[in-house]
Amino acid sequence: MIAPPPVLHSADPNAPIKIAARDVSVFYGAKQALFDVSMDIADKTVTALIGPSGCGKSTFLRTMNRMNDTIAGARVAGRIEIDGQDVNARSVDPVLLRARVGMVFQKPNPFPKTIYENVAYGPRIHGLADGKAELDGIVEASLKRAGLWDEVADRLHSAGTGLSGGQQQRLVIARAIAVEPEVILMDEPCSALDPIATAKIEELIDELRERYCIVIVTHSMAQAARVSQRTAFFHLGRLIEMGDTEDIFTNPRERRTLDYITGRFG
């Protein structure tokens, strides 16, 4: 049997619940991809979603900021609350929701604009800055928090797409941070990166959890063990079990979880 990866950080049992999902199902046309998923996600914690390809991790992640709304034929049933507010309520503006619940994708996707504009765009359209000096301050603070400032301070007006893959991913994280999110969703944020860039993003995720609720989809169990405090294991569209990362990797309750983390399938 393959030994489970060592878990680096333990969960805080007192962390308040930020996101509550109840009986969430998702359909793509006639096909049901997610079945009655219920889960509480703690604030200021990194929660990893793991499971074999096609098990519904990304689909579930997208329910939290209504990104499934953008997929033709997708339908979400059940309830997702963030701080007690139903994210699917008619009164919720999905654009504002996606600022509160930012998202980082597998492939870095900076806008075809300068580094400065990538970060300034969101605060500008959401009216978060009163004048140029304040906007400059937000750009600098966001790039610093994303661990990128020192590498780009002297070229803020060059293209964001000219950065390395790892730098672009940190730029995208700075862009998400700039609009003062509460939650950051990450869908395999390191899968297009080399090991050094991956290590930097993982360090950053660990720093960011002091301020944000972070949910990360990852194919790498070693990564889940390194960055998360809570882990949810999905299989065939169902949540099989969720617990402290340490428990999931050392003492899972379910046979399917054990088989997955020990590499018997996946």
Ligand SMILES: Nc1ncnc2c1ncn2[C@@H]1O[C@H](COP(=O)(O)OP(=O)(O)OP(=O)(O)O)[C@@H](O)[C@H]1O
């Ligand atoms: N836009 C879509 N249209 C139709 N079916 C979809 C769509 N997106 C996902 N699915 C299907 O829904 C199921 C869950 O997919 P999802 O991408 O959520 O899984 P995943 O666990 O994130 O997979 P992976 O690890 O491969 O990214 C799969 O059967 C997939 O084929």
